[in-house]
């Protein structure tokens with residue numbers, strides 16, 4: 001059934017649960033005057049009386065009485081969507097972003113992450129949605145409601161945070177900030193209870209680990225060519241065998257991020273091996289004549305069982321420095337994967353990874369590809385996007401969960417072949433700070449709303 005975009009207004013009436021629709025729409029929906037109808041907001045439903053507005057038959061306005069507003073927990077008036085589904089009228093969609101660390105402070109309700117969420121919520125502009133932040137402890141399971149923070153606009157155009165008790169949403173975007181927060185009892189219980197709700201999708205649930213993703217993708221012929229050979233809990237023999245096949249091997253923590261704990265091992269042409277890694281005080285490169293000494297050195301302070309050994313990819317270089325890409329992908333409202341941003345990350349001097357933390361720089365992907373490939377740029381761009389979309393599709397299928405967003409770390413080797421190093425289910429947004437990626441930043445946040453509308457069936 002068609003979705004209608006309307007202006008919602010509240011009509012002061014504390015005694016009747018009523019909804020007034022313009023006469024033309026009223027007829028289109030084949031409603032009867034004073035008919036009792038179920039009205040839904042998120043997971044809340046109330047039986048209300050529908051009336052038609054004959055004076056403004058074509059106005060794009062729906063009026064809801066203040067009683068119905070309270071019963072459903074409708075947070076605010078303004079642009080919103082309406083649809084008839086079965087025999088019920090749905091107002092929404094209601095989209096909740098779940099996170100932890102929410103406080104009472106109306107200036108900084110999510111502490112230092114407030115601006116991150118502020119930016120996400122701003123994308124609601126013109127979309128006609130109810131969009132909010134809440135924490136697992138804000139849910140009242142008895143009444144099907146949630147204490148939520150909304151970002152509202154005042155008359156002079158500025159934004160402010162407002163708390164409101166509203167209905168449990170149609171769809172939840174999982175933004176639990178870390179693996180450790182994920183383990184909290186309140187978070188676990190929230191996820192457990194939510195899973196038993198009929199029809200309440202939650203997308204981008206949890207965190208990926210590198211070994212899990214590898215096991216899903218490596219056997220898949222659709223994407224295998226992009227996945228480096230990898231082993232878990234690598235023994236000295238495993239590392240030795242890998243180094244016989246490849247001149248470079250990466251040792252990486254399975255649950256690592258930001259390059260923490262990564263060691264690059266290189267077989268030297270004249271014999272011996274080097275191990276390079278980053279420490280608090282900078283980049284380190286150590287020489288070993290025997291691989292066993294290198295192995296001992298590395299795993300003296302690191303747990304082998306938390307590590308992977310991976311075929312090293314000889315990355316293409318830019319001004320002598322290796323680079324790779326962060327490809328940010330989204331699902332759109334048609335449930336199709338699209339690339340919202342490709343940013344090149346060029347390694348800092350002597351760094352084994354391309355993170356900004358270790359001296360790396362971000363350049364819009366287009367600029368770097370143009371510089372390196374000139375007229376061949378389009379071909380390379382296409383190759384990276386095609387591979388990324390194929391990988392995203394494969395990950396979603398293999399995981400069997402709803403994914404609306406992915407951040408893939410992709411590299412090109414010196415032969416022009418495309419590889420994937422990592423898939424992030426909670427991608428950071430630091431690449432978007434680049435001045436020329438602002439538009440991609442906005443586009444990316446809008447796509448989160450679009451995909452939520454899709455999942456909410458609006």
Ligand SMILES: Nc1ncnc2c1ncn2[C@@H]1O[C@H](COP(=O)(O)OP(=O)(O)O)[C@@H](O)[C@H]1O
Nearest residue numbers: 250256257258259311312313353354409421422
């Ligand atoms: N197998 C590899 N070959 C070459 N470079 C790699 C390899 N694995 C990782 N890297 C480099 O290290 C960076 C970080 O690796 P990644 O797997 O994304 O771990 P993290 O979770 O720490 O970001 C990559 O973006 C890439 O520059």
Ligand SMILES: [Mg+2]
Nearest residue numbers: 258259409422
């Ligand atoms: Mg990474």
